[in-house]
Amino acid sequence: MITLLLMLTVVSLAGCNKKSNPAPDANTTFPQIISLIADHDSIKVGGTEPSIITCIASGGNIIYTWEVDLGDIFPLNEEGSQVRFTGSDCCLGEKYIKCTAANDKGSVMDTALIYIYIP
Amino acid sequence: MLYIQADAQCCAAGNPISADGSPGGTGKNMLEVSLLYLHSYSSIYYEGHQKTDYKYIDYSYFDFSSLRVSYGITKRLKVRAEIGYFFSKAQSFDFGYDRKANGFGDMILGVQYNVYQNTPLAIDIFPSFDFTLPVGKFDQMNGPVVLPIDIQPSSGSFKYNAGLLVSKRFMNGKFATFLSGNAEFSQRINTERTNYKYGNLYNISLYGSYTFLRNFTTALQVRTMIRDRASDNNKEKINATGGTYLFLTPQVRYTFFKYWSVGFLFEYPIYKYVNGKQLTNDYAFSFRFSRNINFAKKKKTLFEEPVKR
Numbered sequence: 001m002i003t004l005l006l007m008l009t010v011v012s013l014a015g016c017n018k019k020s021n022p023a024p025d026a027n028t029t030f031p032q033i034i035s036l037i038a039d040h041d042s043i044k045v046g047g048t049e050p051s052i053i054t055c056i057a058s059g060g061n062i063i064y065t066w067e068v069d070l071g072d073i074f075p076l077n078e079e080g081s082q083v084r085f086t087g088s089d090c091c092l093g094e095k096y097i098k099c100t101a102a103n104d105k106g107s108v109m110d111t112a113l114i115y116i117y118i119p
Numbered sequence: 120m121l122y123i124q125a126d127a128q129c130c131a132a133g134n135p136i137s138a139d140g141s142p143g144g145t146g147k148n149m150l151e152v153s154l155l156y157l158h159s160y161s162s163i164y165y166e167g168h169q170k171t172d173y174k175y176i177d178y179s180y181f182d183f184s185s186l187r188v189s190y191g192i193t194k195r196l197k198v199r200a201e202i203g204y205f206f207s208k209a210q211s212f213d214f215g216y217d218r219k220a221n222g223f224g225d226m227i228l229g230v231q232y233n234v235y236q237n238t239p240l241a242i243d244i245f246p247s248f249d250f251t252l253p254v255g256k257f258d259q260m261n262g263p264v265v266l267p268i269d270i271q272p273s274s275g276s277f278k279y280n281a282g283l284l285v286s287k288r289f290m291n292g293k294f295a296t297f298l299s300g301n302a303e304f305s306q307r308i309n310t311e312r313t314n315y316k317y318g319n320l321y322n323i324s325l326y327g328s329y330t331f332l333r334n335f336t337t338a339l340q341v342r343t344m345i346r347d348r349a350s351d352n353n354k355e356k357i358n359a360t361g362g363t364y365l366f367l368t369p370q371v372r373y374t375f376f377k378y379w380s381v382g383f384l385f386e387y388p389i390y391k392y393v394n395g396k397q398l399t400n401d402y403a404f405s406f407r408f409s410r411n412i413n414f415a416k417k418k419k420t421l422f423e424e425p426v427k428r
Contacts, residue, residue: 047175047214067265067312069352074216080263086214088175089359089396 031059031101033110038097042115043085045092050084051114052076057101065100071116073097087116148415149191157183159403165362168392174213176398182206183224195233202226203255205272222272223255229280241288247301251278258312268308268315276317277306292330299324307350316354318347318361326368334375340368348394359395364388378411 033055040051055064064080066073071087085097096111162178164171184206189199203224211217229249236243255273259266268275282301289295305317326340344364348356367389372382386403393399 046173047212050214064263065260065265066263068267069313069315070267070357072212072267073264074218075262075264083264086175090357092358 025061025104028060028103028105029058030105031057031062031103031108033057033099033101033108036099036110036112038085038112038114041113042117043087044119045087045089045116047072047086047088050086052082052084053097053099053112053114054082055099055101055110056081057108059101059103059105061103062101063103065102066097067100068095068097071095071097071114085114089118092116092118146191146413146415147194148413150412150414151187151189151409152412153187153407153409155183155185155187155405155407157181157185157403157405159183159400161398161400163399163401164396165391165393165399166396168390171396173396177211177213179210179398181208183208185224195236197231199229199231200227201229203272208270208272210270218261218266218270220256220259220266220270220272222259224272225274225278226252226254228252231284241292243286245284245286247280247282247284249278249280249282251276251280253277265312268313274305274317275308275310275313275315278317279304279306294327294329296327297324314352316350318349320347321345328370334373336372336374338370338372340366340370342366342368359393359397362391362393362397362399364392364400365390378413380409380411382407382409 035056036053038051038053040049043049043051053066055066057064062081066075066080066083068085070091071085072091073083073085076082076084083097085095087095093116095114095116097114098109098111100107100109102108158180160178160180161176164173164175166173182205183203185201185203187199187201189197191197203226205221205224207219207221209217209219227249229247231245231247234244234246251274253273253275257271257273257275259271280301280303282299284297284299286295286297300323301321303320305319307316308314322342322344324340324342326338328336328338330336342365344366346361346363348358349360350356365388366386368384368386370382370384372380374380383406384404386405388400388402391399
């Protein structure tokens with residue numbers, strides 16, 4: 001029982017990695033996504049022909065976050081505003097790639113629709 | 120008893136199967152603590168039951184460890200708890216990109232009961248139930264990108280596993296055969312970020328073990344693993360998921376100082392059938408280090424002390 005409690009404590013502590021809230025920046029405004037553009041809105045299954053997706057947001061000090069239900073996204077620049085998207089056979093059909101732009105004033109989200117097909 | 124299962128699945132999130140279906144550690148007030156290290160490597164794509172030259176992920180591997188405790192509440196009833204940790208869970212892509220994750224996986228709480236015991240025939244039957252809690256990391260990122268479900272350390276899903284183990288011993292327990300089966304059902308992950316359901320998982324194992332030179336035990340296991348297709352956010356089956364695998368697993372275990380043991384197993388897939396095209400496992404191996412503590416013995420000693428005076 002002691003070991004079990006110890007295990008639960010370790011897991012709880014691991015989940016308590018709180019991020020500190022930065023002080024509000026007078027130079028920033030609530031973020032807005034100006035554009036979310038994919039160079040291909042349909043791509044072949046596999047890794048050779050990706051869709052390059054670029055998210056441009058205003059507001060200052062923007063932190064970009066990307067996610068998709070099924071498929072593979074890799075960042076292309078340090079800022080995190082541009083990514084490449086591909087999918088294997090697991091991920092055929094319509095995929096919604098979500099870009100979130102956030103700063104100390106808040107966050108905003110937009111999605112790009114990419115279709116993955118078997119040629 | 121040997122530990123009997125190591126999961127060779129290449130890319131399912133959450134703890135690999137490391138549950139000990141054997142009745143090892145059974146006994147009232149007997150505590151078993153064991154530490155597992157498991158390495159799994161995958162690099163071969165299959166389409167149906169045939170190898171294919173297709174490449175998307177070049178290779179994938181994970182290094183996993185788990186701490187498990189099991190305790191005999193009564194002579195027949197054993198409870199267990201396990202927590203997993205991925206030191207590394209990595210994928211290297213054919214088009215030049217890599218990604219990694221690490222952290223706590225899932226926690227498993229289980230119970231096993233010796234429902235039937237025939238001492239003259241040396242036959243035992245143990246039904247079991249395990250409950251998986253996704254306590255670990257499910258939000259790891261690669262820079263600005265949230266990693267996909269298959270590389271997250273935690274499965275993100277509550278899982279229910281029902282199993283049955285039948286054992287028959289021969290030659291005063293030197294030789295033993297086991298038949299075990301279990302079925303695992305995953306709850307749909309339904310969060311703001313993810314809507315996904317893992318396919319049901321079924322395992323059937325047949326194995327024999329032989330103890331020699333008092334402290335050495337060897338075993339050979341044949342395991343069939345069947346996984347149903349997963350389903351996506353539209354609750355539609357995902358074609359390139361699930362399949363049927365047959366594994367051959369030789370194992371060896373050495374017991375020392377009466378209560379300590381160390382075991383090694385190597386798992387090799389001898390047959391694979393996958394739906395669509397999928398990355399499949401090349402091999403997996405694991406080490407397990409165990410210690411049994413007999414609390415019943417200690418209690419008896421304390422009780423008897425005044426009598427000795």
